[in-house]
Amino acid sequence: MNNWKTAFSRGVMLACCSLLLMSTVVSASIDSRTSYVGDNKEKAIAAPMIKPQWSLTYEGVVATGEGKAFYLLKGKVIAVNIQNGKKLWEYGSQLKVPLVYKKGQVYVNSSTGRVHAIMASSGKKVWVASVNANNIHDIALDGDQLFTFNGDIQAYSIKDGKFQWRDNYKEPLHTKILFHGDFIIGENEFSGAYTYSLLHAFNRKTGKSVWEAAHYNFPVDAKDGTITAQKLANLFESAPLTTLDTLDIKTGKVLNSVQYNPQKIDLNKGQSGNEGDAWISGESVYVNLNSEVYSYPQHADPSKIEPKVYKPVVYDPGYEYAAGPYDDKLIYTNGRGIYGVKLINKTTVDYNAGVTGLIARFDLIGKGIYVAQTDGTLTAIDLVTAKPILQLKTNGREFGETLLENGMIVVLTEGKLLAFKQPAGLKSSVK
Numbered sequence: 001m002n003n004w005k006t007a008f009s010r011g012v013m014l015a016c017c018s019l020l021l022m023s024t025v026v027s028a029s030i031d032s033r034t035s036y037v038g039d040n041k042e043k044a045i046a047a048p049m050i051k052p053q054w055s056l057t058y059e060g061v062v063a064t065g066e067g068k069a070f071y072l073l074k075g076k077v078i079a080v081n082i083q084n085g086k087k088l089w090e091y092g093s094q095l096k097v098p099l100v101y102k103k104g105q106v107y108v109n110s111s112t113g114r115v116h117a118i119m120a121s122s123g124k125k126v127w128v129a130s131v132n133a134n135n136i137h138d139i140a141l142d143g144d145q146l147f148t149f150n151g152d153i154q155a156y157s158i159k160d161g162k163f164q165w166r167d168n169y170k171e172p173l174h175t176k177i178l179f180h181g182d183f184i185i186g187e188n189e190f191s192g193a194y195t196y197s198l199l200h201a202f203n204r205k206t207g208k209s210v211w212e213a214a215h216y217n218f219p220v221d222a223k224d225g226t227i228t229a230q231k232l233a234n235l236f237e238s239a240p241l242t243t244l245d246t247l248d249i250k251t252g253k254v255l256n257s258v259q260y261n262p263q264k265i266d267l268n269k270g271q272s273g274n275e276g277d278a279w280i281s282g283e284s285v286y287v288n289l290n291s292e293v294y295s296y297p298q299h300a301d302p303s304k305i306e307p308k309v310y311k312p313v314v315y316d317p318g319y320e321y322a323a324g325p326y327d328d329k330l331i332y333t334n335g336r337g338i339y340g341v342k343l344i345n346k347t348t349v350d351y352n353a354g355v356t357g358l359i360a361r362f363d364l365i366g367k368g369i370y371v372a373q374t375d376g377t378l379t380a381i382d383l384v385t386a387k388p389i390l391q392l393k394t395n396g397r398e399f400g401e402t403l404l405e406n407g408m409i410v411v412l413t414e415g416k417l418l419a420f421k422q423p424a425g426l427k428s429s430v431k
Contacts, residue, residue: 043356045353045354045356045377045379045388045391046353046387046388047354047379047380047387047388047389047390047391048390048391049390049391049392049393050390050391050392050420051392051420052392052411052418052419052420053083053084053085053408053419053420053421054084054085054418054419055085055416055417055418055419056071056080056085056416056417057073057415057416057417058071058072058073058412058415058416058417059071059072059073059074059415060072060096060097060098060099061097061098061099061400062099062400062403062410062412062417063099063100063101063106064082064101064403064405064410065101065102065120065405066101066104066120066121067081067082067083067405067406068080068081068082068088068120068405069082069405069410069417069419070099070101070106070120071099071417072095072096072097072099072108075092075093075094075095075096075111076090076091076092076093076095077090077091077092077095077099077106077108077118077123078090078091079106079120079123082405082406082408082410082419083406083407083408085419088123089122089123090123091116091118091123091124091125092108092110092116092118092125094110094111094112095108095109095110095111095116096108096109096110096111097109098136098137098138098139099139100139100140100141101120102141103141104119104120104121105117105118105119105120105126106118106119106120107139107141107146109136109139109148110128112132113132113133113134113135113136114128114129114131114132115128115129115136115139115146115148115156115161116128116129117146117158117161126161127160127161128161129156129161129163130156130161130162130163131154131156131163133148133150133152133154133166134150135150135151136148136149136150137149137150137175138175140177140179141158142179143179144157144158144159145157145158145164145204146158146161147177147184149173149175149177151172151173152166152167152169152172152173153166153167153173153177153184153186153202153207154166155204155207164207165206165207166207167202167207167208167209168207168208168209169200169202169209171188171190172188173186173187173188173200174186174187174188176218178218178219178222178227179204180222180225180227180249181225181249182203182204182205183201183202183203183204183210183249183250184201184202184203184204185199185200185201185202185218185219185222185227185249186199186200186202187199187200187216187218188200190214193235194234194235196214196215196232196234197214197215197216197217197232198212198213198214198216199212199213199214199216199218199219199229199252200212201249201252210250210252211251211252212252213229213247213252214234215231215232215233215234215237216229216230216231216232216245217229217230217232220244220278220279220280221280222249225248225249225250226246226247226248226249226255227246227247227249228244228245228246228247228280229244229245229247230242230243230244230245230275230277230278231243231244231245231257232275233275240265240267240274240275241259241260241261241265241267241274241275242259242260242261242274242275242276242278242287242289243257243258243259243260244257244258244260244278244285245257245258258302259302259303260276260278260285260287260294260296260302260307261302261303262276262287262289262292262294262307262309263289274289274290276288276289276294277289277321280298281325282325283297283298283299284296284297284298284325285297285298285302286325287307288320288321291311291319291320291321291332292309292310292311293309293310293311293321293330293341294307294308294309294310295307295308295309295310295343308343308346309346310330310341310343310346311332311341312332312339312340312341312348313348314337314339314348316334316336316337317334318334318335319332319333319334319337319339320332320333320334322338322362323362323364324340324364325343326364326383327364327367327383327384328342328343328344329341329342329343329349329383330343331362331364331369333359333362335358335359336355336357336358336359337351337352337355338351338352338355338359338362338369338371339351339352340383340386349386350386351369351371351381351386353381353386353387353388354371354379354380354381354387354388355371355373355379356373356375356377357373357374357375357377358373358374358375359371359372359373359374360372360373360374360397360398360399361399361401363401363402364383365402365404365409365422365426366404366422366426366427366428367382367383367384367425367426367427367428368380368381368382368383368389368422368423368426369381369383370402370409372399372402372411372413374397375397376393376394376395376396376397376413377391377392377393377394378391378392378394378399378402378411379391379392380409380423380426382425382426383426389423389425389426390420390423392411392418392420394411394413394416394418395413395414395416396413396414396416397413397414398413398414399411399412399413400412400413404422407421407422407427408420408421408422409421409422
């Protein structure tokens with residue numbers, strides 16, 4: 001009897017367990033909609049993690065030249081050997097950005113607003129500018145002149161730092177400047193009934209304004225006494241198609257105007273136009289529209305030819321033009337991945353074996369693409385083979401421009417300067 005009861009009890013328990021299991025299975029098949037699983041796999045980059053040859057702390061900006069790196073620290077300019085990071089000299093006090101190098105000399109701002117010129121080889125003072133300028137945010141050099149920018153343009157002699165002129169335009173100018181012949185082209189925005197862009201031409205010998213032209217982007221080309229700039233739409237003059245105007249640099253007069261209509265928009269039928277982003281590289285004009293880049297021969301009539309069209313063939317959305325042409329490719333990104341498109345045959349090159357997360361920036365140097373990611377990793381990728389060559393781990397999440405100096409790659413991230421040897425396979429220069 002007891003055996004029978006025991007067997008019966010076991011049968012009841014098994015039945016109950018079966019019901020519980022069945023209940024669990026049924027419940028699990030209904031989505032609770034309380035979770036999301038995305039790219040939840042760790043992606044490893046098949047490239048060695050290297051250590052920098054050397055690293056140091058800096059402030060502001062870094063300039064390179066003559067096998068050296070020049071940087072600011074505690075108000076002084078310091079020069080180090082680019083190969084080993086050893087200090088060669090230091091100069092001055094109460095110095096600050098900007099700092100630039102060109103043709104054997106370092107130029108740096110000071111707390112008084114007077115630029116100092118320093119011999120790059122020895123750290124000895126060459127001159128101090130004769131006139132100060134407050135709140136300098138950039139320094140540029142061209143020919144025998146040095147220019148400082150603080151909303152105005154100030155010109156000095158490179159030979160001795162003597163002040164030459166300050167521009168006579170009342171409104172503040174942007175820093176972006178183009179030098180061409182005896183003229184300086186600047187830009188700013190004018191706000192009145194509406195805001196619009198203005199190009200300005202200054203005589204580089206006197207600083208006097210020569211002409212201005214409204215509704216233009218900054219020039220994309222300058223040669224033979226002319227500049228080429230993209231015309232912009234405005235309240236009074238529609239520019240529904242991408243338009244490049246060529247202007248006489250002496251007068252600002254429009255000499256030629258070319259419209260690009262790669263999408264074959266028929267304005268007579270009321271179709272809306274689309275201003276693309278246009279630029280000139282080599283002998284070609286490129287127009288970027290909705291992630292597609294169109295290429296035209298520069299001197300051909302665009303209405304009589306079919307443009308070449310470049311777009312990466314990818315599954316993920318959101319890829320847009322980012323850089324190039326470089327190494328005969330256009331480069332695209334969506335902030336998480338990078339693809340190239342070859343100019344010769346339009347095939348897509350996948351560089352994402354070297355990318356694992358959000359891209360802070362990338363720089364094209366030699367035959368390599370140096371990708372800095374917000375997790376602090378910088379990866380060097382071969383532009384030809386698309387293979388990652390090496391990785392460098394930093395503690396930064398924000399990066400400045402990656403530089404090349406005398407066979408060394410220089411990485412700038414959140415007050416740290418790190419350097420390593422340029423990979424041998426990435427050394428070929430790109431013209």
